[in-house]
Amino acid sequence: MPAPRPNDDAVPPVPVLHVLTVPLAELGVPTAPDLRELLAGSGLLAWTVDGQGLVGHGRAAGHTVRGPDRFTAARVWWDDLAAAAVVEDRVGVPGSGLAAFGAFSFAAESGADSGLVVPELVVGRRDDDAWASLAVAAAPGAPFTLSAEDVVAAWVHHHGAAPGAAVAAAPAAAPGPVHLSPGALDEAAWTQAVREGVELIRAGGLEKLVLARDVLARTAGPLDPVAVVRDLAHRYERCWTYCVDLGSGAGRLLGATPEMLVRVLDGTARARVLAGTLDRDAVPAGEDPQRFAARVLGESEKQQHEHGFAIDSLTASLAPYTEVVTSSPEPFILELPNVWHLASDVTAVLRPGPAGDPPSSLELAEAVHPTAAVCGTPTAAAAALIPELERMDRGLYAGPVGWLDAAGNGDWGIALRGAVQQDEHTVRLFAGCGIVGASDPEAELAETWAKLRPMLQALGLGADPAGAAPGAGAAAPRRPGR
Ligand SMILES: C=C(O[C@H]1C=CC=C(C(=O)O)[C@@H]1O)C(=O)O
Numbered sequence: 001m002p003a004p005r006p007n008d009d010a011v012p013p014v015p016v017l018h019v020l021t022v023p024l025a026e027l028g029v030p031t032a033p034d035l036r037e038l039l040a041g042s043g044l045l046a047w048t049v050d051g052q053g054l055v056g057h058g059r060a061a062g063h064t065v066r067g068p069d070r071f072t073a074a075r076v077w078w079d080d081l082a083a084a085a086v087v088e089d090r091v092g093v094p095g096s097g098l099a100a101f102g103a104f105s106f107a108a109e110s111g112a113d114s115g116l117v118v119p120e121l122v123v124g125r126r127d128d129d130a131w132a133s134l135a136v137a138a139a140p141g142a143p144f145t146l147s148a149e150d151v152v153a154a155w156v157h158h159h160g161a162a163p164g165a166a167v168a169a170a171p172a173a174a175p176g177p178v179h180l181s182p183g184a185l186d187e188a189a190w191t192q193a194v195r196e197g198v199e200l201i202r203a204g205g206l207e208k209l210v211l212a213r214d215v216l217a218r219t220a221g222p223l224d225p226v227a228v229v230r231d232l233a234h235r236y237e238r239c240w241t242y243c244v245d246l247g248s249g250a251g252r253l254l255g256a257t258p259e260m261l262v263r264v265l266d267g268t269a270r271a272r273v274l275a276g277t278l279d280r281d282a283v284p285a286g287e288d289p290q291r292f293a294a295r296v297l298g299e300s301e302k303q304q305h306e307h308g309f310a311i312d313s314l315t316a317s318l319a320p321y322t323e324v325v326t327s328s329p330e331p332f333i334l335e336l337p338n339v340w341h342l343a344s345d346v347t348a349v350l351r352p353g354p355a356g357d358p359p360s361s362l363e364l365a366e367a368v369h370p371t372a373a374v375c376g377t378p379t380a381a382a383a384a385l386i387p388e389l390e391r392m393d394r395g396l397y398a399g400p401v402g403w404l405d406a407a408g409n410g411d412w413g414i415a416l417r418g419a420v421q422q423d424e425h426t427v428r429l430f431a432g433c434g435i436v437g438a439s440d441p442e443a444e445l446a447e448t449w450a451k452l453r454p455m456l457q458a459l460g461l462g463a464d465p466a467g468a469a470p471g472a473g474a475a476a477p478r479r480p481g482r
Pocket residue numbers: 210212259274275276277341372373374416417430431432433434435451
């Protein structure tokens with residue numbers, strides 16, 4: 001559905017893009033590659049899961065937005081860009097043709113830019129389909145001259161090798177020591193904030209609240225984001241690994257999220273809802289790990305309660321857009337290298353809007369954000385309390401991150417288990433926990449460390465930052481015993 005337009009003076013003019021998508025077979029690459037091998041080079045944009053997805057390089061166009069209308073403003077820009085673009089798509093699958101990466105702030109009031117960026121070169125893979133798309137700005141009315149040779153030239157430029165040839169592997173992510181320090185709140189202050197949250201819930205003001213904290217990592221040597229992204233994509237292959245730099249100086253968002261906010265493919269929406277977490281390091285000696293997870297997560301009333309809020313908030317916000325919504329009858333246990341989660345997959349057949357088109361992935365991402373997995377229940381009460389208790393601007397953490405195409409398809413994950421790289425030596429890591437009346441603040445603090453683990457490992461800090469890595473030289477904030 002086209003985005004409602006504000007008055008035309010407020011809409012910036014868009015560039016005219018020429019876009020050519022060719023199958024990789026046309027470039028001499030007969031079998032679909034594992035996209036993780038293409039995570040290299042400067043100006044990387046990525047959205048991959050299990051070797052599939054989209055990997056972008058360079059920048060053909062981009063638009064940043066802020067405030068409560070940030071999604072609508074981005075959609076208007078995208079609709080205009082797509083209408084003006086001249087596209088030759090020889091593949092015709094979701095993600096081919098004109099495609100953009102995007103990231104949106106958690107809060108409407110955030111000082112961080114949100115937006116969309118169209119890479120110059122995108123290499124995509126969906127099952128056995130693999131393609132490359134080249135996008136370049138052209139003068140209005142200019143003839144379309146892009147050819148497969150132009151795509152190869154862009155590939156060589158960005159990858160330093162021809163299509164099909166091996167790309168140089170990245171060196172270690174963070175050479176030299178990494179120093180960790182508390183962000184907005186230290187551990188004691190954050191635990192106190194959780195305590196206050198629990199009291200408010202018990203007093204009946206709200207039912208669930210998600211509280212997060214940030215940790216700053218300073219690296220002695222320059223941090224290579226490509227090595228971080230590669231590490232995450234290989235280690236967390238069941239998660240969606242993301243890397244988005246909107247180019248506005250706000251930093252590079254990277255991480256590997258297990259949570260799919262909404263995916264739209266050919267008129268069907270899907271989501272993976274998570275809530276309920278168990279640290280895989282917490283298995284008592286002699287216990288069978290799977291049975292332990294099934295008992296502690298699957299049979300815990302507190303965890304099921306927390307999970308139920310997340311499912312209800314998603315299905316309620318999808319309802320106006322859907323014909324039928326189905327979800328897993330019982331949550332299942334999702335096993336990740338660092339934690340187990342209670343998870344439910346939701347599928348919804350989308351209802352066409354008044355103009356006959358089903359809602360786009362970005363329209364749905366706006367409709368369902370923020371879910372109770374990152375905000376709370378009721379949403380408005382939780383959203384108002386979060387900055388007050390966390391004492392920070394979440395920026396892009398816990399906001400939608402992903403990609404979209406001109407047909408409305410796209411994947412929007414929730415930017416979790418990640419960080420914002422602020423400069424060559426500084427990354428700001430985030431993790432949060434769903435709090436209910438039965439939550440124990442110390443246990444929630446320990447859970448944030450388990451959720452920070454993917455990024456800490458990618459920085460070379462090992463699983464336990466407090467005892468970490470003589471080689472990594474970590475200086476970490478105190479980690480509670482469990
Ligand atoms: C808020 C985060 O996780 C959410 C997603 C899955 C499980 C969660 C939990 O069990 O608390 C959180 O709701 C985070 O990783 O920062």
